[in-house]
Amino acid sequence: MLRERLQYLVNRYFNGTCTEDEQKELARWIDSARNDDTLKELLEEAWSGYKPDVAMPGEMSERILSAVFEEERPKTRPLHRLQRWWPAAAAAVVLLLAGAAYLFRGAGEGNPVAEQPRYRNEVPAGGNKAVLTLGDGTVITLDSAANGILAQQGNVQVVKTAKGQLSYQGNGAFGNANALNTMRTPRGGEYRLTLPDGTRVWLNAASSITFPVAFADHERAVKISGEVYFEVAPNKARPFRVTTGNTTVEVLGTHFNINAYEGEAAIKTTLLEGAVKVNTAYERTVLEPGQQARVTGSGKMSVADDVDLDEVMAWKNGYFQFNDADMPSVMRQLENWYDITVTYEGGWVPDRSFGGGMQRSLPLSKVLKILEENNVKFKIEGRNITVLK
Incomplete structure (x- = not known):
């Protein structure tokens, strides 16, 4: 993309x-x-x-x-x-x-954004970080673990690949579902995982997925929090079900993204390929590619057709993409990726909207300077960011 x-x-x-x-x-x-x-x-x-x-x-x-x-x-x-x-x-x-470097002038500003003493330190971008908790309670810090076999669970080997991803390998993908494993990414982390059935999973920052080492004979069920993208291995005999909050998404084989962060107005399921059923206690719908189901805390569901898929999938592809995004939604993304705390001076939240994209590999100061082109100012003190009046 x-x-x-x-x-x-x-x-x-x-x-x-x-x-x-x-x-x-x-x-x-x-x-x-x-x-x-x-x-x-x-x-x-x-x-x-x-x-x-x-x-x-x-x-x-x-x-x-x-x-x-x-x-x-x-x-x-x-x-x-x-x-x-x-x-x-x-x-x-x-x-x-x-490769000339330059900054566009901000609206109403006479000069380019310059270095400011408000930036007292540098906060690096996030990276491959995650913790795996096995069914027996063993905790493995994946970013510091060596490549190779990390654990043996029945007929399945838990392997960290040379590319810094986790893969469940073996011939025990189906049978009696056993103890659950959980992968969690911290704020400032992301990770990739291949489940026992071959389904590929991308976890964004501050997210988790809980899954069995061997899926049940009749279904493949996982639970998530935060934001997760799936490329589900086709298997008509065993539907793949994802549960988060008050929402369950059922698929046979498809590509979709779920954003279920706490603090967001709704759980958003976006379909890129194939078809999915989105169920709540009160409603259900089948999505077509390009559609997004939004489920509020009360269980009310709506479906949007005019979804910017580039914006939805930007995190997986290594960049931020904003499409008329307001200040709080932009800062929530930065909080998760840079592991920072954002406060607003005097409780005042600037009425600003942001458009365009930038790489997630940029250090925080560069990202904030780009945002400052839109007539807003920040102060960095450690991992505490203040939006100034």
């Missing part, structure tokens, strides 16, 4: 249809690419895949682009003809190839 997002932003920018928020987002990706070969590659591919709506005849645009590409590209690389927006396109290519 990151590849598609970059292609979308580059096309929008070159075609002159980019919003201000999208321009800021593209600038941040470009800035990040300076020390990220993978991202640099994606940006190059996005440029290569650029398709203008209207080609601009004449040689002026090619002369400019030739000068831009002179030192960076092989002499045989074909040049794209640009449309009437060629000045913006040429500037964008300079940024793409040089």
